[in-house]
Amino acid sequence: MSDVKLAAQTRTEFGKGAARRIRRESRVPAVVYGHGTDPVHISLPGHELLLALRTPNVLLTLDIEGKTELAIPKAVQRDAIKGSLDHVDLLLVKRGEKVTVEVPVQTEGELAPGAFILEHVLNTLSVEAEATHIPEAVSVSIEGLEAGASIHAKDIKLPKGTTLAIDEDAVVLQVLAAQAEEPAAEGEAEGDAAAEA
Structure with missing residues (x-):
């Protein structure tokens, strides 16, 4: 399976306005959780993340402020019209762990x-x-x-x-x-036409 390295930035601002600002910078808001730890809110480079998510269940190696974490995508929200990434939930995993x-x-x-x-x-x-x-x-x-x-x-x-x-x-x-549709009998079609007239 693929292993993609991404540089993450932690974020302290939340809500729609903050998320829009992050997306304007070509980044994607994300949250990392798992192993009983508190969720960590981050942003990831949009283009690299979009390419990585083309592979189902891609393994992501995240560099979060100098600390390396392994994660897999758990939920991906996309813009319904543009198809761009809106938000990603990532699940922390460890080598050898079953998921x-x-x-x-x-x-x-x-x-x-x-x-x-x-x-x-x-x-x-x-x-x-x-x-x-x-x-x-x-x-x-x-x-x-x-x-x-x-x-x-x-x-x-x-x-x-x-x-x-x-x-x-x-x-x-x-x-x-395969079920073939039966054509309407000619007599029935003519009768319907006459009834409508």
């Missing part, structure tokens, strides 16, 4: 020939992994699957050291037969 995270589910291969639809019941899989070895994603083969087939959480091969944090019988993917 529960949501990991994206990726598919490989093609369904069997025919009119089939692949439904993602779960787009992410809840897993427990060491904080410094969180998988970026899990892959599932859908090669040759037909309507009625389903893949459960227990069917997905997880990287070493990673375990499921949800019910192993939870359905992750299922294959459905």
Whole structure:
């Protein structure tokens, strides 16, 4: 998994006005919490943070006033229109510590020939992994699957050291037969038109 180093600045001003000023400086307000410590309010460089968050569950090495902390993103708030970062909640972690995270589910291969639809019941899989070895994603083969087939959480091969944090019988993917819309009979369409006239 990725490990990104970011220089953090502690902040003492709070509220919307202070947050706007921070964003005008191309920084993002954030809060770091965990391990029973008091939350620490910081700001982070906006562009670098935006690039880092493209990787799910990225491990961040924060330099907070000369002290190095490891953290993972827990909640990310974005501007609904611009897509820019508004605020980030970060969870402190330690090397060797296990954390529960949501990991994206990726598919490989093609369904069997025919009119089939692949439904993602779960787009992410809840897993427990060491904080410094969180998988970026899990892959599932859908090669040759037909309507009625389903893949459960227990069917997905997880990287070493990673375990499921949800019910192993939870359905992750299922294959459905495509439903063709039946065209309206010509007689019915003509009758409707006559009724409207």
